[in-house]
Amino acid sequence: MKVIAHVISGAVIGITVGFMIALGFSVLNHTATFMPSTPEFVARFSNNLAATVASTGLWALIGIVFEVASYLVFVRSQWSITHQTIVHFIVTYACFTPLAIIADWFPVQDYLISYTIAFVIIYLIAWFSSMQIAKAKVRRLNQLLNNNQSQHD
Amino acid sequence: MVPFYRIIRFYTQDKHVVCETTAGTYRVRQRMYELRMQLSEATFISVSNAEVISKSAIESFSLTGSGSYQINLTSGASTYTSRRYVKQIKEAFLK
Numbered sequence: 032m033k034v035i036a037h038v039i040s041g042a043v044i045g046i047t048v049g050f051m052i053a054l055g056f057s058v059l060n061h062t063a064t065f066m067p068s069t070p071e072f073v074a075r076f077s078n079n080l081a082a083t084v085a086s087t088g089l090w091a092l093i094g095i096v097f098e099v100a101s102y103l104v105f106v107r108s109q110w111s112i113t114h115q116t117i118v119h120f121i122v123t124y125a126c127f128t129p130l131a132i133i134a135d136w137f138p139v140q141d142y143l144i145s146y147t148i149a150f151v152i153i154y155l156i157a158w159f160s161s162m163q164i165a166k167a168k169v170r171r172l173n174q175l176l177n178n179n180q181s182q183h184d
Numbered sequence: 185m186v187p188f189y190r191i192i193r194f195y196t197q198d199k200h201v202v203c204e205t206t207a208g209t210y211r212v213r214q215r216m217y218e219l220r221m222q223l224s225e226a227t228f229i230s231v232s233n234a235e236v237i238s239k240s241a242i243e244s245f246s247l248t249g250s251g252s253y254q255i256n257l258t259s260g261a262s263t264y265t266s267r268r269y270v271k272q273i274k275e276a277f278l279k
Binding site: 111 | 232239242244245246247248250251252253264266267268269270273274277278
């Protein structure tokens with residue numbers, strides 16, 4: 032099953048990216064020890080190791096959400112770009128948001144709206160770029176078609 | 185028998201393969217994969233799992249407002265292809 036391979040690679044990518052971000056924040060904030068997430072998150076555990084284990088699990092799940100969503104949407108290449116973008120948005124927004132909240136990445140009440148706006152803007156940019164790439168491909172196809180026809184005339 | 189040059193496309197419809205020509209539409213006995221093997225790559229191209237088109241029947245390509253690849257046929261009809269097949273179509277025209 033190809034989807035299993037995407038689950039595994041999603042987990043690997045998620046853990047790698049999550050660790051790098053946590054390491055980066057730990058260095059920037061001059062923390063005494065490695066902080067796997069925000070101090071609020073770490074404080075919910077009896078020790079740093081337990082918090083790191085929980086964070087690693089969340090990073091893996093987040094990676095799986097994006098990797099599997101992308102795989103399931105983009106194999107359906109007969110869907111239009113708009114259809115693919117909307118389905119991808121719904122899946123990642125519905126699955127990633129609770130994980131980000133559990134991971135204590137942002138206080139829900141204060142940031143949910145700005146987080147949602149950022150999410151929508153990212154998808155608008157992705158949709159717009161995909162449309163431009165597709166338009167360029169169509170131009171190229173027409174060019175090839177015209178060259179081909181003029182050869183035969 | 186229909187002359188080869190009059191064939192516009194082959195496609196599956198309700199589990200049957202049909203052949204659309206300038207003279208009319210006929211049901212053919214072969215399966216899609218058999219047609220793919222028999223038809224010359226220089227003349228015909230696959231645009232989806234369910235459709236093979238004569239190169240000369242293509243008028244132009246366009247992108248729909250929602251971002252689907254549309255193929256406009258010389259007959260005035262149109263059909264769709266996907267990102268996966270666009271690459272193959274490009275290569276078919278480069279040959």
